[in-house]
Amino acid sequence: MTYADRPWLARYPDGQPADIEPEFDSGLAVFDAAVAAAPDAEFLQYFGTSQTFSDVDRAARALASALAERGFGRGDRLALYVQNNPAFIIGMVAAWRLGGVAVAINPMNKERELTYLLKDSGATALLALDELYAQVGKPVIDSGQTQVATVITCSALDMQDRADARLFADTERVRTDPALDLVELIAAGGGDDLPDPGLGPDDLAVLAYTSGTTGDPKGAMNTHGNFSFNAQTYREWTGLQAGEGILGIAPLFHITGLVGHIMAAMLVRSPLVLSHRFEPSVMLDAIREYRPVFTIGAITALSALAAAPGATKDDLSSLRVLYSGGAPIAPSVGDRLEGLYGAYIHNIYGLTETNSPSHAVPRGVRAPVDPESGALSVGVPVFNTVVRVVGADGKDVAVGEVGEFVTVGPQVVPGYWNKPEATASSIPDGALHTGDVGFMDEDGWYYVVDRKKDMINASGYKVWPREVEDVLYTHPAVREAAVVGVPDEYRGETVKAFVSLQPGAALTPDELIAFAKEQMAAYKYPRSVEIVDELPKTVTGKILRRELRDAVS
Template sequence: MTYADRPWLARYPAGSPADLEVEYATALDIFDAAVAAEPDSAFLHYFDATLTFAEVNSAADALAARLIAEGFGSGDRLAVYVQNNPAFVIGIVAAWKAGGIAVAINPMNKQRELTYMLIDSGATALLTLDDLYVDVAEPTIATGSTAVRTVFTSSPLDFQTRDDPRLFDGLRRRRLPGTNDLVEIIDNFDGSPARTPTLSADDTAVLTYTSGTTGEPKGAMNTHGNLAFNAQTYRDWTGLKPGDGVLGVAPLFHITGLVGHVMTAMLARAPLTLTHRFAPDVTLDAIRERRPVFTVAAITAFNALSAAPGATPADFESLRILYSGGAPIAPAMADRLEQVFGAYIHNIYGLTETSSPSHGVPLGVRAPVDPTSGALSVGVPVFNTIVRVVGEDGDDVPVGEVGEFVTSGPQVIKGYWNKPDKTAESLPGGALRTGDVGFMDADGWFYVVDRKKDMINASGYKVWPREVEDVLYTHPAVREAAVVGVPDEYRGETVKAYVSLHSGATVEPAELVEFCKEQMAAYKYPRSVEIVGELPKTVTGKILRRELRQPAT
């Protein structure tokens, strides 16, 4: 038996195809078809507001027309730096309507991180929230180091009137000089359609940033074909039907939120519920109000929802299709949460470079647990997908033996933006070397048992130690720094730093934590710092992270 034989197909439900015939060539084709077929159906729920497919289409036309008027051309990049707001969806569709590419940027990123991504992507336009513009984006653009020449701003209060104080207390709409207000653009739009772009499946739809082997973020080129294929994978794998609501728990800038929420809702013609950001009590109320059927989220989000004050099993009765990815699930936690939600939480697995899922547990099937490691299976490869497990020599290892996952399929990106060397390294021949280590059992189930590199996985967010270390090294007291992941009951892993100090220097660990917190997204900064006299090294002077990790595990 070889991996090319796809032994996992026996795990598919009866009648399920091994391969999909993809219905749409591009992500924009999916959206246009939904608008044509269901113009008055709900697409986005945002607190007390509902936007139909036609209304989102008109809003995206307005923004696309303004982009084009500002000189935005085919292949140009619009950076979208917002939370889980309607503005995100309007922004990415507008970029496509204008013939361009959306750049999805984490709204938790600080100025240093935003600057890098704007420069690297060459974005000429930016859509952001008004508070993010004032606090982060305006100082970045003022440096003159980016190519951004047009800025669009939106408020989290736009498109709704509830103004939930749990999220928006004290917040007000701001009209900012030097920017274009998104709502004003939409309100003043004359209805003229934007240009009709010529897009193909191989064209890049979105740049999503991921960390790489050097710690330098890389722009994964998720193509229209990638998004169209995996949106259909989600829909057909889960059996989602038109009108089945989707709960937007995962961040939309993340590949899971982009594909598992936005694209899947477009394709299934299902309403997507957004709540600006994930707050368990607010999300619980949204579930009660909108009664969604499907969501995919990190296990920590399910755990937080289960512990929300006042939550009862009845609140979750509508959520009958549940998937979790981004971080390992302990079998005991899966069992406990099933009692709360009344539905089994299925594993799903993928990377930014696989445009979300490459593996999933078939709906209604319980994932097996490896008796040796106690690991819960991440599932089986999805439609059209071949996953090999290879050794250091690149050859397939026997079934049951541990090696690196190498993935081939229509969801695999074509490469990294302006990084041909990194593309050649990670995607030789178009197959993705994932860097994740595990094995396939005799029944075709896959298990992730380790990571090949030192990446830290905190609540589904990937943190590269080198980036944290680089920030620590900018502190005047720090001589050497090493960052590792340590077990954390809630986050799965969390970030810990070990530092040695310059002679005569003094600093408290809490000061170093705060120093990093001010410069990094919330999921990246170290939750603890330990000051040591010397860090362990090889004879050549290389710091040995593994020796620091061992006592913590």
């Protein structure tokens, strides 16, 4: 059996094809088809207001017209420096309307980070939240280090009819000259006669920056072909139907939000529920109000949502299709959350460089747990995709053996923006070397063990943090766990765990060490445990092992 034989196809539901042909050549074509077929259908739901597909089209055309008047054209980059607001989608579509590229920027970025991203992308226009622009963006633009010539600001209070005090108690509209105002540009109208930019599958849609864990962030060049393919993957894999709402739990600047939220909503013609940023109680109220059917987010976010004060199974019952990606799921956590949501949480796996999913668990199928490592499968490769598992020599390893995932498929980006050496190293001939380590079992299920750099070498024994973490999660007092290698004079490295506890739980480090010692080999169990209030995370909810490792090394 070889990977090219695609043994995982036997895991596909009856009637699901091995390969698909994207219906659209570009993300803009996906959006235009939704406007033509369902102009009055709700597209964005945001604190009591709804924007239809035609509403968003008019707003994006007006913004595009204003940008065009100021010299923005084909291939130019528009940076989006906002939260999960309607402005993000309006800005992205406006850039596409002119044949331009959106640059997705983390709203948590500060001056140094924003300067780097604007310079690296060569963005000539910036759409920013007014408060972010006043505090961070304007000093960057005034420094003269970027090519940004046009700035448009928006407010988190725009396009809503309530200012929820849990998020907006101190929020006021801020005007910072000479920035333009998005609402005023939309009111001015225009853009009805913009020519078709003629976007095709190979044109760039979004520069989505990697996290930069091993150096400066790199701009993954997500194309319109990547977007249209994986939007269709989401639709077919989840079985979503028109009008079934999507909960925007992931940040829109992240590849999960871009594809699993925005593009999926456009293609399926479903409403996307936005709530500015992730605050569990606010999002719980949005679920109660709008009753979305589908979401995809980090398991930490799904856990926090289920633990929001007053949350009940009835509150969460509309979410019938649940997927989690971006961070591993411990089997015990998945079981606990299934009891709270009343729906099984399907694993999904991918990277910024794979435009969201390369693997997923088919809807209605329960992922197996590897009996040896205890790892929950991340699923099987999606349509048109082959994922090899290779050893250090670059050759395929045997079924069941651990190696690096190498992915080939229509969702793999063509490269990194202005970084030909990084592209040649990580994506030679279109094959993405993911840096993730795992294996495929004889039935075609894939399991991620860890990132290469996270492996711990304790007295010559390999210890994968994920396996230790999964054991720790089975203790009822443990809420979150992260395992890292720390220097040790005798063993070279030894295993250290950082743990946060469930509300009201009491547990000592020694008790948890003893618990782990009973369940794993002597070289694997943590020799030290530190109880903390919260573990450091990315904005998407992925636990940052590197920060913990750096703090003790």
